[in-house]
Amino acid sequence: MLIELEAITKIYNQGQANEVQALHDVSLQVAKGNMICLRGASGSGKSTLLGIIGCVFPPTRGRAVIAGKQLARLPDRFLTLHRRETIGFIFQRFNILPALTVLDNITLPLLPLGMSPRQRKQRARVLMEQLAIQHREKFPAGQISGGELQRVAIARALINDPPIILADEPTAHLDSRLSREFMTIMDNLKAAGKTIVLASHDPLVTDHPGLDQILDIRDGSLHVS
Amino acid sequence: MANPLLERQINFLDYTLSSLWRKRYKNLAVVVVFAVVIFLLASFQLVSNGLLERAQTALVMAPEILIQKMTAGRQESIPIAYAERLHDIFGIRQVVPRVWGYYFDEVTLANYTVIGRDQVGGGTDDQLAQVLSEGRLPTAANETVLGQAVFRTKGLQEQRIFSLFRPDLSLKTLTVTGLFKKESNLLTDDLIVLSLADARDLFGLPDGLASDLMVTVANPREISTVAKKISEALPGTRVLTRPQIEKTYHMIFGWRSGFASVCLLAALAAFFIFAWDKASGLAPDEKREIAILKILGWQTADVLVVRFWEGAVISLAAYLLGCTAAYIHVVFFGSTLFLPVLAGWSVIRPDLHLLPAIHLADLLLLFCLTVMPYLTATVVPAWRCASLPSDTALQGG
Structure with a gap:
């Protein structure tokens, strides 16, 4: 299993007046090459679960093993290193820096690796060609369309060639044509061996035939559909 | 093949420069104000040192x-x-x-x-x-x-x-x-x-x-x-x-330059309040950028390196600009701003063309008083921001 969560609980601001329990006793296993979807309304705990799978923060309780490493045992520095090598994120609002060019946005995760500009460009150009955005290479990201932004976000998630792709509400700001396009790209990534976790309540995603499993998340608890 | 550690620093410096360029008008304004403050302090130091050396020569x-x-x-x-x-x-x-x-x-x-x-x-x-x-x-x-x-x-x-x-x-x-x-x-x-x-x-x-x-x-x-x-x-x-007369000259110039330095230090303090305010109140865009970088796999130290380079480029540019302008002011323009204050108020003001007395210790002191506090004012707030959990980028952007 590439992702193994066992009795995960996440509590924010523990012991304080504003304590919130975001996840209760969640267990989940995802095999390599699978594509699953976490379905739930806003505030149901989807983003928190993605945060734990994405090594952004460790769980309060429970055992989380991502790509063979147990998160609770990793200090913050190594959590970041593990995330850099293992996880590709696609965010709801893409989280692209609008003043940077498309190329610079895609290569951001490579800067701390000490890769030369030539190597970074080479890697990014392969992805830009696959995602048909090579003509936007030198455009500031703030000047391109929503669909293109989505593909920039996908290219940035793939630039480190991570085994796991996490996408949080990836179609929330796309029309149906672009949403379908996005799911086709996900199918291709799955076919290439990537493990994909999508968090969405968009029927175009949740009803997608390529999904291996759909998990409903309500009030921080998982229910298998 | 280049050393990855060196390549990494070059990448960060490259990112810093492009980041500075993106906010070029704001950064240019900071450099100019900072350079003016350094120019005033450096000019003062050069003029008072030059005067003391001149006095020493003249006391023959x-x-x-x-x-x-x-x-x-x-x-x-x-x-x-x-x-x-x-x-x-x-x-x-x-x-x-x-x-x-x-x-x-x-x-x-x-x-x-x-x-x-x-x-x-x-x-x-x-x-x-x-x-x-x-x-x-x-x-x-x-x-x-x-x-x-x-x-x-x-x-x-x-x-x-x-x-x-x-x-x-x-x-x-x-x-x-x-x-x-x-x-x-x-x-x-x-x-x-x-x-x-x-x-x-x-x-x-x-x-x-x-x-x-x-x-x-x-x-x-x-x-x-x-x-x-x-x-x-x-x-x-x-x-x-003669030693008493020399001492009197030192006291007169020392007192005058000390008095004026106190006035200029007030300007420096005002600048740092402005710089600290600018740096500590990271704009929402800057906070978001740090959160995105962290979630993309940047360590807190990587963010700090970028902020350090940013502060270093701005403060060193201002320092070099300020010191060079002070040198030109003293050598080519006869210290017109400060000589009347430092050299005296007689009707005939001495028409001095000072050769500035450059002391490494003074340059270092000026460096410590200007560049170091600015770097601190830039890096500390970024460290505080970068040390927070980076999950803000997950909250719907």
């Missing part, structure tokens, strides 16, 4: 010991006969009476310093001759040596004769036999040197009186001992030594 002509008669705490003319009472003191080589005072020239509206002394040969004459750029010291009646500003303001060129008014408004005509060097301008710029008799004649002083007595000693290491003996031999006089 100061007497080793000066005797002034004091009555009721005020200086008054001293009888030349007092010199005879010093013959028995061992270690005195020469006692020379001197007349000095100020002459206000209504034509040029300038205030000149007049010194009357006779050439007696030996130490004091040699020292005075050292600061002459041309000609010789006065040897005959109605001859004079002038400072550069007096020569200039009197409009003397080929014609080397000019006149001054006595107290009874009769004219006294003088012939210029020499000029003082520019290097001694701080003390000689407004100076007119005459023979003792001519100075007495110009000021209407009775014979047998002088303003003070200049004493040369055989062994300069015994100045203070000889001065003490003179004090004992001539009660009611004030005995000043």
Whole structure:
């Protein structure tokens, strides 16, 4: 299993007046090459679960093993290193820096690796060609369309060639044509061996035939559909 | 293949430069304001150091010991006969009476310093001759040596004769036999040197009186001992030594520059309040950028390196710009902003072209007072922000 969560609980601001329990006793296993979807309304705990799978923060309780490493045992520095090598994120609002060019946005995760500009460009150009955005290479990201932004976000998630792709509400700001396009790209990534976790309540995603499993998340608890 | 660690730093520097370029107008404004503050501080330091070195050069002509008669705490003319009472003191080589005072020239509206002394040969004459750029010291009646500003303001060129008014408004005509060097301008710029008799004649002083007595000693290491003996031999006089005069100059310039430095430090403090406010109140865009970078796999240290480079580029650019501008201001523009404050307020202001005295310690002090606090003001807030969990990027952007 590439992702193994066992009795995960996440509590924010523990012991304080504003304590919130975001996840209760969640267990989940995802095999390599699978594509699953976490379905739930806003505030149901989807983003928190993605945060734990994405090594952004460790769980309060429970055992989380991502790509063979147990998160609770990793200090913050190594959590970041593990995330850099293992996880590709696609965010709801893409989280692209609008003043940077498309190329610079895609290569951001490579800067701390000490890769030369030539190597970074080479890697990014392969992805830009696959995602048909090579003509936007030198455009500031703030000047391109929503669909293109989505593909920039996908290219940035793939630039480190991570085994796991996490996408949080990836179609929330796309029309149906672009949403379908996005799911086709996900199918291709799955076919290439990537493990994909999508968090969405968009029927175009949740009803997608390529999904291996759909998990409903309500009030921080998982229910298998 | 390049070293990955070096390549990593180059990548961060490259990212920093592009980030600075994106906010170029805001950053340029910070650099300019910062450079102005550094320029003011560096100019001040260069001018006050330059003045002290100049004073040191010019003090060559100061007497080793000066005797002034004091009555009721005020200086008054001293009888030349007092010199005879010093013959028995061992270690005195020469006692020379001197007349000095100020002459206000209504034509040029300038205030000149007049010194009357006779050439007696030996130490004091040699020292005075050292600061002459041309000609010789006065040897005959109605001859004079002038400072550069007096020569200039009197409009003397080929014609080397000019006149001054006595107290009874009769004219006294003088012939210029020499000029003082520019290097001694701080003390000689407004100076007119005459023979003792001519100075007495110009000021209407009775014979047998002088303003003070200049004493040369055989062994300069015994100045203070000889001065003490003179004090004992001539009660009611004030005995000043060259080291005391040097100390006074240091105190005057030190006090003036210290006073002005305090004013400038207030400007520096104001700048840092502005810089701290700018840096600590990270804009929402900057906070979001840090959150995105962290979630994409940047370590807190990586974010800090970028912020450090950002602060370093801005503060070093301002530092170099400020120091270079200060150097140009002092060397090519004659320290026009600060010289009037530091050099004095006389009607003829010394026309000094200072060669700035650059001391590494001063540059380092300025660096520590300006660049280091700015770097701290840039890095600390970023560290606080980067140390927070990066999950804000997950919250719907």
